[in-house]
Amino acid sequence: MTDAAHATLDCDVVVVGTGPGGATAAHVLTRAGRSVIMLEKGRNHLLALDAPFGPLGHVSNDEIKFTRRHFLGPDPLLEPRTFRIDDGDGDRRWTGDVNNLPSTVGGGGFHADGKLPRFREVDFRARSELGPIEGADIADWPFGYDELEPYYTEAERLVGVAGDHTANPFAAWRSGPYPMPPGPDMFCATVTAAAAERLGYHPYRAPTGVNSIEYDGRPACNNCGFCAFYGCPIEAKGDPVGLLRAALHTGHCEIRPDAHVTEVVLDATGRQARGVRYLDAAGDLHEVTASAVVVACGAFETPRLLTRSGIGNPDIVGRFLMYHLQTLVLGLFPFRLHAHRGRAVTHLMDDPIVPDELAMAAARDAGLPYFRGGIVEHGGAGMPIMEAMHLPSGEMHSRLMLDSPMRDCMAAFTMQGEDLPQATNRIDDDPRVRDVWGRPAGRVTYSPHAHDAACATHWAPRLEAVMKEAGAHTTFWVTSPPLRDHLRAGADPTPTSRHVMGTTRMGTDARITVCDPTQRCWDVDNVLVADSSVFPTSTGYGPTLTIVATALRAATLLAGGDAPRTTP
Amino acid sequence: MPRFLTDSEHRTLAAACDRLIPPLDAHPGAAALGVADYVDTLLAAFTFDPPRIFAGGPYSGRAGGDASFDDFLALSPLEELAWRTRIEGSRGEPAREFNGPVVGWQQRYRDGLGGLGADFADQPPGEQDRRLDADPAFKALCYEHACEGAYGAPEYGGNRGLAGWTAIHFAGDVQPRGYTDEAVSGRD
Numbered sequence: 001m002t003d004a005a006h007a008t009l010d011c012d013v014v015v016v017g018t019g020p021g022g023a024t025a026a027h028v029l030t031r032a033g034r035s036v037i038m039l040e041k042g043r044n045h046l047l048a049l050d051a052p053f054g055p056l057g058h059v060s061n062d063e064i065k066f067t068r069r070h071f072l073g074p075d076p077l078l079e080p081r082t083f084r085i086d087d088g089d090g091d092r093r094w095t096g097d098v099n100n101l102p103s104t105v106g107g108g109g110f111h112a113d114g115k116l117p118r119f120r121e122v123d124f125r126a127r128s129e130l131g132p133i134e135g136a137d138i139a140d141w142p143f144g145y146d147e148l149e150p151y152y153t154e155a156e157r158l159v160g161v162a163g164d165h166t167a168n169p170f171a172a173w174r175s176g177p178y179p180m181p182p183g184p185d186m187f188c189a190t191v192t193a194a195a196a197e198r199l200g201y202h203p204y205r206a207p208t209g210v211n212s213i214e215y216d217g218r219p220a221c222n223n224c225g226f227c228a229f230y231g232c233p234i235e236a237k238g239d240p241v242g243l244l245r246a247a248l249h250t251g252h253c254e255i256r257p258d259a260h261v262t263e264v265v266l267d268a269t270g271r272q273a274r275g276v277r278y279l280d281a282a283g284d285l286h287e288v289t290a291s292a293v294v295v296a297c298g299a300f301e302t303p304r305l306l307t308r309s310g311i312g313n314p315d316i317v318g319r320f321l322m323y324h325l326q327t328l329v330l331g332l333f334p335f336r337l338h339a340h341r342g343r344a345v346t347h348l349m350d351d352p353i354v355p356d357e358l359a360m361a362a363a364r365d366a367g368l369p370y371f372r373g374g375i376v377e378h379g380g381a382g383m384p385i386m387e388a389m390h391l392p393s394g395e396m397h398s399r400l401m402l403d404s405p406m407r408d409c410m411a412a413f414t415m416q417g418e419d420l421p422q423a424t425n426r427i428d429d430d431p432r433v434r435d436v437w438g439r440p441a442g443r444v445t446y447s448p449h450a451h452d453a454a455c456a457t458h459w460a461p462r463l464e465a466v467m468k469e470a471g472a473h474t475t476f477w478v479t480s481p482p483l484r485d486h487l488r489a490g491a492d493p494t495p496t497s498r499h500v501m502g503t504t505r506m507g508t509d510a511r512i513t514v515c516d517p518t519q520r521c522w523d524v525d526n527v528l529v530a531d532s533s534v535f536p537t538s539t540g541y542g543p544t545l546t547i548v549a550t551a552l553r554a555a556t557l558l559a560g561g562d563a564p565r566t567t568p
Numbered sequence: 569m570p571r572f573l574t575d576s577e578h579r580t581l582a583a584a585c586d587r588l589i590p591p592l593d594a595h596p597g598a599a600a601l602g603v604a605d606y607v608d609t610l611l612a613a614f615t616f617d618p619p620r621i622f623a624g625g626p627y628s629g630r631a632g633g634d635a636s637f638d639d640f641l642a643l644s645p646l647e648e649l650a651w652r653t654r655i656e657g658s659r660g661e662p663a664r665e666f667n668g669p670v671v672g673w674q675q676r677y678r679d680g681l682g683g684l685g686a687d688f689a690d691q692p693p694g695e696q697d698r699r700l701d702a703d704p705a706f707k708a709l710c711y712e713h714a715c716e717g718a719y720g721a722p723e724y725g726g727n728r729g730l731a732g733w734t735a736i737h738f739a740g741d742v743q744p745r746g747y748t749d750e751a752v753s754g755r756d
Binding site: 058068075078183190221233336338385387389393394398401433 | 711751
């Protein structure tokens with residue numbers, strides 16, 4: 001682009017979405033001197049958009065606002081999504097909330113409780129190291145852990161991660177310790193972690209994007225307990241506020257909330273983007289011109305925006321949708337665990353990710369070459385309204401709320417089981433249901449691979465044994481999405497996981513992927529995708545830190561920076 | 569004084585919710601917790617300015633800081649569209665019917681309470697349960713809102729005197745005081 005042409009642009013880069021990926025890209029680009037306009041579909045509850053960019057005071061310990069009234073959006077009445085298991089369900093089986101991540105300034109980072117583990121070396125080359133599994137399309141990532149390590153280190157520094165780098169025996173190598181020590185252990189996790197150790201597992205103190213000391217001008221967490229599904233009233237969580245505030249402080253960044261991007265606008269060749277169009281809160285259409293577009297709408301909306309814009313191979317965009325198959329193992333204890341205090345989860349264990357002999361034998365019995373389980377989060381139950389909604393009405397309700405077996409006396413393991421990529425799992429447009437803008441609602445077609453179900457079925461009883469060892473008098477387990485037997489019993493088939501990945505896969509072969517190894521779209525190379533859409537595999541770890549690390553890498557390369565190198 | 573419900577409907581709703589969340593030992597039950605007031609406030613949300621949908625923040629004042637939950641937040645145009653549709657129904661307005669007509673909560677409560685009968689509150693528990701069970705969808709709606717009203721922040725109209733939280737040993741919102749590290753890690 002000529003200097004004259006560049007001078008007429010509204011900004012150097014327009015970023016669509018203000019979640020962890022978009023915020024990271026904005027931070028990198030503004031730090032490099034680029035001008036950035038960020039467009040966010042949702043409202044701004046996070047920070048003032050004028051200097052000094054302080055908190056707005058909208059965030060609070062309020063279960064009704066955050067879990068019952070769609071405060072962070074999207075409201076399913078305005079933006080319904082539909083779900084079906086497969087074509088056998090017809091056009092849809094369910095309409096409403098389907099994996100809704102917040103659509104607000106800060107995106108998914110706003111509500112996350114901030115467990116931020118890294119992936120392991122093998123996660124980036126599962127295909128070449130572990131081999132294929134029938135019915136799945138396991139792929140290597142187009143770069144390895146060694147290349148990403150410096151960006152993981154930078155991500156942990158930018159977000160502010162508290163953790164113990166010596167604690168996890170299965171962890172990948174790292175070039176240094178965490179920026180902060182871990183925060184206080186939750187009582188419930190000390191009980192279950194000790195039991196896990198007695199049974200030979202390896203729990204460790206979770207790396208968490210929550211301040212344990214004052215950091216980056218934000219205070220230490222004061223343990224209020226309103227973490228998962230809530231924002232932090234005192235900004236002890238660094239993601240996403242730290243990155244966005246840093247970008248704003250450069251003077252090169254503008255955030256426009258209530259700006260719903262309708263399309264990426266291409267030039268006459270169809271090979272270059274010249275900006276985006278968006279609707280403002282009043283419904284008026286605007287265009288922002290830029291020399292590059294960063295799409296960071298999350299793995300549900302990013303493929304829909306690319307499709308609407310005619311970007312990417314339409315046979316591939318939206319496919320390989322992945323969640324985590326969540327196995328919830330619950331233990332009811334004869335004493336109160338007060339898991340509503342603290343930062344939701346303070347301990348993890350990776351044992352199901354690194355299969356032992358028992359797991360390998362179970363995999364062989366299931367006709368599989370191996371198992372890839374997931375991280376196990378040692379946590380507790382939710383808040384009282386959530387508890388109450390799961391109880392029967394009548395006297396049983398009042399008795400159970402007083403005794404609280406399902407909240408104050410309950411510990412919970414959540415295994416975030418790896419979801420193998422399948423081309424049939426996808427996001428496309430519903431043929432009839434519409435959103436408030438009159439466009440087709442997004443539709444999920446999804447069924448977990450037999451591997452995921454077999455792995456959950458193997459690990460659930462083993463985790464129940466840990467609960468019993470810890471002192472639980474009653475244990476039970478469920479999965480989300482439900483396994484086939486539960487489906488037949490009428491369970492809701494919609495996965496509740498908010499870990500959504502893989503719908504604009506990156507890779508080295510333009511015929512079967514949407515993005516190249518630098519996360520740019522193969523066919524429109526000034527459009528870069530900076531969210532979990534690009535993940536070729538889901539791994540068994542939460543995606544957020546890897547979203548930030550990969551966005552750091554992609555935005556650094558877009559800005560013309562050199563790739564840093566680190567050593568153990 | 570209810571804002572949307574009639575006095576008779578309010579009395580019926582309180583009695584109905586008291587069957588769903590009845591008083592038991594230290595639990596005061598839904599009626600004493602003001603659950604009917606919570607529902608009435610929700611149904612009448614747009615008679616307040618700003619509408620009583622999203623309470624303010626960051627603190628209630630119960631654990632320090634300035635009390636600001638009562639400073640409800642203004643809605644965006646799209647949020648107002650969603651919540652008016654949810655509460656008032658679509659009323660034939662095209663902007664609210666992009667996926668078809670919506671029966672709002674106001675109508676559902678009016679119809680559901682009418683179905684329970686004006687004499688509901690005076691019936692014995694068994695008869696009250698029978699009438700509630702006759703309309704499972706309305707019973708489910710009442711239960712959902714009763715749970716919110718019993719255990720949510722009192723600024724929304726329920727959880728009278730914080731008795732819902734007190735009964736279940738829950739401190740509620742605790743910012744900016746929070747919990748000490750010892751309270752997090754130690755056994756009570």
